[in-house]
Amino acid sequence: MARPGNTRRPTIRDVAAVAGVSHGTVSRVINGGHWVSPEARAAVDQAIRTTGYTVSHAARSLATGRANSVAFLLTEPQHLLFNDPTFALLLRGATEALAQRSMTLVLLVADAPVERANVESYVRAGHVDGVLLISSHESNPLLASLIAAGIPTVCTGVPLGDRAHVPTVSVDEEQSAREMTRYLIGRGYQRIAVITGPDDTPGGRHRLVGFREEMGDRFDPDLVEQDVYSSEAGAAAMTSLLERADDIDAVFAASDVMAVGAISALRRAGKRVPEDVAVAGFDDSGLAETTDPPLTTMRQPWSQISTMMVEMLLDVINGIPRESAVLPTTLVVRESA
Structure with a gap:
């Protein structure tokens, strides 16, 4: 067993000696504890602390064929x-x-x-x-x-x-987008735009589908913008939407970072949030609580x-x-x- 002043690294055999078990039992505890009694596991854990033993990941990788x-x-x-x-x-x-x-x-x-x-x-x-x-x-x-x-x-x-x-x-991307869209409709907004992600991503495609299906006859393809998930893209998309339809009264941005960009573009255009245009996001990633004003959003369980x-x-x-x-x-x- 390693003693004070001894620079040799403790081994499994040292741990086994202190715990009063076989080195095979120590190995099983280290590798998941299968087929080891609670008493033996407790003795090994205490011995590991006593000896200062640490697992050699390189040795474990050689033995198991795993990178860990x-x-x-x-x-x-x-x-x-x-x-x-x-x-x-x-x-x-x-x-x-x-x-x-x-x-x-x-x-x-x-x-x-x-x-x-x-x-x-x-x-x-x-x-x-x-x-x-x-x-x-x-x-x-x-x-x-x-x-x-x-x-x-x-x-x-x-x-x-x-x-x-x-x-x-x-x-559920589609159902989540439908719920947010339904909320905006229920709040009385009439001209609701959407800013969503790239069409070759699950969120970009399915959140747009959910929005379109929930809007039904209210859906206007001129009130749709798709771009990468970034604040800059959200701002550019919002600017384009306002150029086409200055009467937008709500926008659903399919990520919080896009929503932040949309709010900055609305402010530059002289629009107040939410008095002139309501903004909703998606993710609740930490940005939503600190945005001015704080962002209505769909929370994902990260x-x-x-x-x-x-x-x-x-x-x-x-x-x-x-x-x-x-x-x-x-x-x-x-x-x-």
């Missing part, structure tokens, strides 16, 4: 990682969920073709055990490549296009999404089939609408 890490893969331009708080919320939640399992999260960004090629090579080389795919575009071939390579993958949102089965954690994605991916890595999950959103009413 997973990738958080964002298929968007790098600046959106810092400009859109939804990604930071998911990153934090996934990191915390993996830390509880003594696993590491590797952040990968793959928007440009050269980035996609590098990421694909990295993942195929076994540096991670699986992938949390945080955004997906129908035109992006990376998901298909991951599936073809047999890389365990879980997605946020339901990918568009003809994809092989891959587990997903999502919200912590639950990231935790469930991690749990789902670890099951898939271990060969346990998982079904996709759809989580509820919540309408949060604030001063903007």
Whole structure:
């Protein structure tokens, strides 16, 4: 056993000696605690603290053939990682969920073709055990490549296009958009515009579908703008809408960052929010509470999404089939609408 002043790192055998169990029992505790009695587990945990033993992840990887890490893969331009708080919320939640399992999260960004090629090579080389795919575009071939390579993958949102089965954690985009649109109609707004995301993303496409279906005969295609999820895009879209229809009295922006941009454009045009034009968002990502005025929005359960994605991916890595999950959103009413 390691003693004070001894620089040798404690080993599993040291822990076993202190705990009074076999080194095989110590190994089982370290690797998940299967087939170990509560008494033996408690003795091993105490011995680990006493000896100062730490797990060698390199040795574990050699023994198990696992990297003991997973990738958080964002298929968007790098600046959106810092400009859109939804990604930071998911990153934090996934990191915390993996830390509880003594696993590491590797952040990968793959928007440009050269980035996609590098990421694909990295993942195929076994540096991670699986992938949390945080955004997906129908035109992006990376998901298909991951599936073809047999890389365990879980997605946020339901990918568009003809994809092989891959587990997903999502919200009901269409129904959520319908609920927000129904709320705006119920508040008496007549000329309701929508600013939504790219048509090759699940949110961009399905939130527009939900808005259009709930509007019914009120739907006006001239009151629709689609662009990337950014504040700048939201501002440009709002400006274009006002140029075509100055009588707009409400706008549903399909992300909070777009809504922030829309509010800035309305102010530049001399419009008050909500007195002249009401603004609603989607996400409740942290921006909504600090916006002036605070933003009415659809809240996504970010912590639950990231935790469930991690749990789902670890099951898939271990060969346990998982079904996709759809989580509820919540309408949060604030001063903007």
